[in-house]
Amino acid sequence: xxxxxxxxxxxxxxxxxxxxxxxxxxxxxxxxxxxxxxxxxxxxxxxxxxxxxxxxxxxxxxxxxxxxxxxxxxxxxxxxxxxxxxxxxxxxxxxxxxxxxxxxxxxxxxxxxxxxxxxxxxxxxxxxxxxxxxxxxxxxxxxxxxxxxxxxxxxxxxxxxxxxxxxxxxxxxxxxxxxxxxxxxxxxxxxxxxxxxxxxxxxxxxxxxxxxxxxxxxxxxxxxxxxxxxxxxxxxxxxxxxxxxxxxxxxxxxxxxxxxxx
Amino acid sequence: xxxxxxxxxxxxxxxxxxxxxxxxxxxxxxxxxxxxxxxxxxxxxxxxxxxxxxxxxxxxxxxxxxxxxxxxxxxxxxxxxxxxxxxxxxxxxxxxxxxxxxxxxxxxxxxxxxxxxxxxxxxxxxxxxxxxxxxxxxxxxxxxxxxxxxxxxxxxxxxxxxxxxxxxxxxxxxxxxxxxxxxxxxxxxxxxxxxxxxxxxxxxxxxxxxxxxxxxxxxxxxxxxxxxxxxxxxxxxxxxxxxxxxxxxxxxxxxxxxxxxxxxx
Amino acid sequence: xxxxxxxxxxxxxxxxxxxxxxxxxxxxxxxxxxxxxxxxxxxxxxxxxxxxxxxxxxxxxxxxxxxxxxxxxxxxxxxxxxxxxxxxxxxxxxxxxxxxxxxxxxxxxxxxxxxxxxxxxxxxxxxxxxxxxxxxxxxxxxxxxxxxxxxxxxxxxxxxxxxxxxxxxxxxxxxxxxxxxxxxxxxxxxxxxxxxxxxxxxxxxxxxxxxxxxxxxxxxxxxxxxxxxxxxxxxxxxxxxxxxxxxxxxxxxxxxxxxxxxxxxxxxxxxxxxxxxxxxxxxxxxxxxxxxxxxxxxxxxxxxxxxxxxxxxxxxxxx
Numbered sequence: 039x040x041x042x043x044x045x046x047x048x049x050x051x052x053x054x055x056x057x058x059x060x061x062x063x064x065x066x067x068x069x070x071x072x073x074x075x076x077x078x079x080x081x082x083x084x085x086x087x088x089x090x091x092x093x094x095x096x097x098x099x100x101x102x103x104x105x106x107x108x109x110x111x112x113x114x115x116x117x118x119x120x121x122x123x124x125x126x127x128x129x130x131x132x133x134x135x136x137x138x139x140x141x142x143x144x145x146x147x148x149x150x151x152x153x154x155x156x157x158x159x160x161x162x163x164x165x166x167x168x169x170x171x172x173x174x175x176x177x178x179x180x181x182x183x184x185x186x187x188x189x190x191x192x193x194x195x196x197x198x199x200x201x202x203x204x205x206x207x208x209x210x211x212x213x214x215x216x217x218x219x220x221x222x223x224x225x226x227x228x229x230x231x232x233x234x235x236x237x238x239x240x241x242x243x244x245x246x247x248x249x250x251x252x253x254x255x256x257x258x259x260x261x262x263x264x265x266x267x268x269x270x271x272x273x274x275x276x277x278x279x280x281x282x283x284x285x286x287x288x289x290x291x292x293x294x295x296x297x298x299x300x
Numbered sequence: 301x302x303x304x305x306x307x308x309x310x311x312x313x314x315x316x317x318x319x320x321x322x323x324x325x326x327x328x329x330x331x332x333x334x335x336x337x338x339x340x341x342x343x344x345x346x347x348x349x350x351x352x353x354x355x356x357x358x359x360x361x362x363x364x365x366x367x368x369x370x371x372x373x374x375x376x377x378x379x380x381x382x383x384x385x386x387x388x389x390x391x392x393x394x395x396x397x398x399x400x401x402x403x404x405x406x407x408x409x410x411x412x413x414x415x416x417x418x419x420x421x422x423x424x425x426x427x428x429x430x431x432x433x434x435x436x437x438x439x440x441x442x443x444x445x446x447x448x449x450x451x452x453x454x455x456x457x458x459x460x461x462x463x464x465x466x467x468x469x470x471x472x473x474x475x476x477x478x479x480x481x482x483x484x485x486x487x488x489x490x491x492x493x494x495x496x497x498x499x500x501x502x503x504x505x506x507x508x509x510x511x512x513x514x515x516x517x518x519x520x521x522x523x524x525x526x527x528x529x530x531x532x533x534x535x536x537x538x539x540x541x542x543x544x545x546x547x548x549x550x551x552x553x554x555x556x557x558x559x560x561x562x563x564x565x
Numbered sequence: 566x567x568x569x570x571x572x573x574x575x576x577x578x579x580x581x582x583x584x585x586x587x588x589x590x591x592x593x594x595x596x597x598x599x600x601x602x603x604x605x606x607x608x609x610x611x612x613x614x615x616x617x618x619x620x621x622x623x624x625x626x627x628x629x630x631x632x633x634x635x636x637x638x639x640x641x642x643x644x645x646x647x648x649x650x651x652x653x654x655x656x657x658x659x660x661x662x663x664x665x666x667x668x669x670x671x672x673x674x675x676x677x678x679x680x681x682x683x684x685x686x687x688x689x690x691x692x693x694x695x696x697x698x699x700x701x702x703x704x705x706x707x708x709x710x711x712x713x714x715x716x717x718x719x720x721x722x723x724x725x726x727x728x729x730x731x732x733x734x735x736x737x738x739x740x741x742x743x744x745x746x747x748x749x750x751x752x753x754x755x756x757x758x759x760x761x762x763x764x765x766x767x768x769x770x771x772x773x774x775x776x777x778x779x780x781x782x783x784x785x786x787x788x789x790x791x792x793x794x795x796x797x798x799x800x801x802x803x804x805x806x807x808x809x810x811x812x813x814x815x816x817x818x819x820x821x822x823x824x825x826x827x828x829x830x831x832x833x834x835x836x837x838x839x840x841x842x843x844x845x846x847x848x849x850x851x852x853x854x855x856x857x858x859x860x861x862x863x864x865x866x867x868x869x870x871x872x873x874x875x876x877x878x879x880x881x882x883x884x
Binding site: 075076184185186187214215216217218219220222223226241242243244245247248268271281282283284285286287288289290291292293294295 | 606607701718747748749750751752753754755756757759760774775776777778780781782804814815818819820821822825826827828829830831832833835836851
């Protein structure tokens with residue numbers, strides 16, 4: 039089953055075209071990577087999927103239901119929330135610094151499920167445990183947690199509503215190397231547990247290789263190449279994808295100077 | 301208290317002392333503030349009247365103690381009203397953005413361009429001299445003072461990913477504004493309204509000095525500066541000095557406190 | 566004689582009425598023209614170590630140990646400013662925070678030349694254009710008239726490098742110079758830095774969290790954890806046959822382009838700062854090879870590795 043279908047997405051800010059003619063689909067349980075550098079339009083695509091930006095033209099269909107632009111009722115927004123959720127890059131500003139960790143999760147749960155206080159508490163702790171946190175973290179404020187722990191909370195908040203699709207916008211980019219691996223494993227575990235799909239927005243090809251089945255490469259707002267991640271990385275067709283691949287530090291790699299920029 | 305620092309703590313203590321004194325004025329004041337002891341009019345500092353008596357023979361110290369009430373209650377009301385109105389406008393503008401924001405911002409700019417005293421003069425002309433007219437006018441005048449600062453802070457806060465996350469979760473705009481934005485903006489709101497309080501004290505005193513605010517014979521610091529000036533010309537400056545010093549001290553303390561509250565963040 | 570020699574450096578900052586140690590027991594040398602990578606995660610003390618060299622430490626910091634530059638202790642006050650202007654230059658992660666936004670690129674480049682190096686004002690402009698050319702920015706005359714906000718992060722970082730080159734320092738301290746840049750820009754900026762540094766025989770201390778990047782651009786690497794150096798060796802040897810369990814952990818937990826692991830081999834827990842570490846080996850709580858004895862005493866750094874089990878462990882790095 040197709041959970042996301044984006045057709046001819048275009049976003050224009052004044053004179054600047056941020057995204058043009060971007061189409062893709064995400065199947066149930068699939069992990070799609072959107073690869074690109076800054077200014078590629080990848081984050082704008084993510085925000086349009088979530089309804090945080092309105093496409094200038096093009097259509098988005100989530101779980102078979104089209105999402106036309108325009109205002110929607112609170113009830114409809116809550117229904118949509120259970121289809122698609124997001125984890126942001128910055129683990130510091132993606133939590134309210136005054137809200138306790140347990141409340142972050144509980145608020146999310148009580149918004150979507152009719153639970154008794156006892157059930158709410160039990161489910162909150164279950165969710166914290168499922169992302170590798172403990173009961174004692176529930177009473178803490180964000181500033182008492184490390185960056186990696188905060189990102190776990192953001193993931194728990196997103197999966198609390200049991201969405202069909204999780205968008206991860208550079209969700210591991212700000213983390214230390216050793217923590218990044220932990221979060222990537224956690225994301226793999228979550229995908230193994232249920233039928234959740236990922237849209238993984240990233241500039242990091244090695245991370246993309248680890249987490250996605252298929253990928254699209256974006257450059258200056260447009261898709262330049264697409265295909266199964268393994269093929270794309272082994273045998274890139276487009277110059278831009280090659281340049282991107284060549285720029286990744288690895289054993290035996292030397293930095294290279296392109297032609298001089300005007 | 302340590303986070304207020306020495307001067308901040310001293311300011312808080314001073315304001316608390318002024319508030320306590322004026323609340324307990326009936327017990328503490330040596331005289332009835334309105335009792336005319338004509339024998340001692342313009343007496344200067346004596347054992348019976350430490351700060352002297354005014355032109356009508358009323359004890360200046362007692363009048364200072366009672367006068368703090370009208371001097372401070374007006375500004376407090378102004379700040380309460382303008383803080384609530386300003387914060388509501390600011391968060392609405394920041395949240396809605398677009399045309400709503402443009403309309404609210406232009407309105408605030410217009411209000412900001414008119415001096416507070418002018419507003420007070422207009423409302424006093426409509427409602428008649430006295431505290432209600434002054435408070436109404438100055439409350440309107442002070443609204444943009446709070447709203448402009450809170451709006452820009454709210455815009456910054458609103459752009460943080462946690463707000464987007466709450467929206468994507470399906471929380472209502474009202475819940476996000478009241479449960480997330482408002483608590484996070486509180487330090488800024490408090491700091492801004494406390495420093496506005498300092499200006500309000502001066503403005504209310506000024507309006508009373510012009511004879512449009514608090515009406516005689518009520519004791520009021522602004523009025524005391526005015527009547528004290530006449531006495532000063534007759535050789536007894538103590539009343540004007542005492543009232544002026546109290547206004548300056550209270551304003552300085554309020555500003556210091558606002559500054560210290562705003563700084564810890 | 567080495568250009569820079571750091572011996573038993575320790576750095577602590579006052580916080581909440583006590584001293585918080587950020588760096589301790591750091592020994593590091595850099596030869597003339599040599600590139601050394603200082604690699605670590607957040608809290609490892611890598612940045613503080615570099616900043617201590619030119620006195621850019623937080624106010625009130627307590628620094629002990631010896632820092633010798635060209636055989637003489639690093640001075641303070643006026644002489645330190647002189648040293649910073651002519652002999653040791655620093656490149657920061659965020660060039661935007663270190664270039665005055667209201668002055669043009671031309672002012673930024675020529676001012677330092679005129680005041681610090683005594684270049685005549687009329688020559689400075691032409692020289693700035695030549696420098697921009699060298700860091701791959703053509704059309705220098707137009708760029709000199711632009712302001713920092715008109716330039717992308719990658720261009721601005723190259724302007725920063727150009728300003729460093731102007732002084733022809735003996736040592737460049739590069740603190741995460743490419744972390745904020747795109748990968749393709751990173752490759753280019755590192756290539757420029759590498760090439761020009763070699764041409765002019767400048768030494769470099771590259772501070773980074775990216776072990777692969779450091780290995781590709783530096784002669785020697787030092788890996789820091791919790792304020793201490795845990796392993797320091799030639800770059801190739803360190804990545805091929807790491808001696809410290811933390812080094813191998815860093816190498817293995819990074820996803821690779823070549824293969825997909827079902828689960829990445831992770832280092833459990835999180836990196837700690839020096840003041841958070843227990844009495845024993847700071848890495849022991851996260852180390853799969855740790856013995857109970859590891860928690861008892863902090864292993865000394867012998868110039869190569871700081872691990873009491875280094876001799877008996879065989880760790881496999883990257884081929």
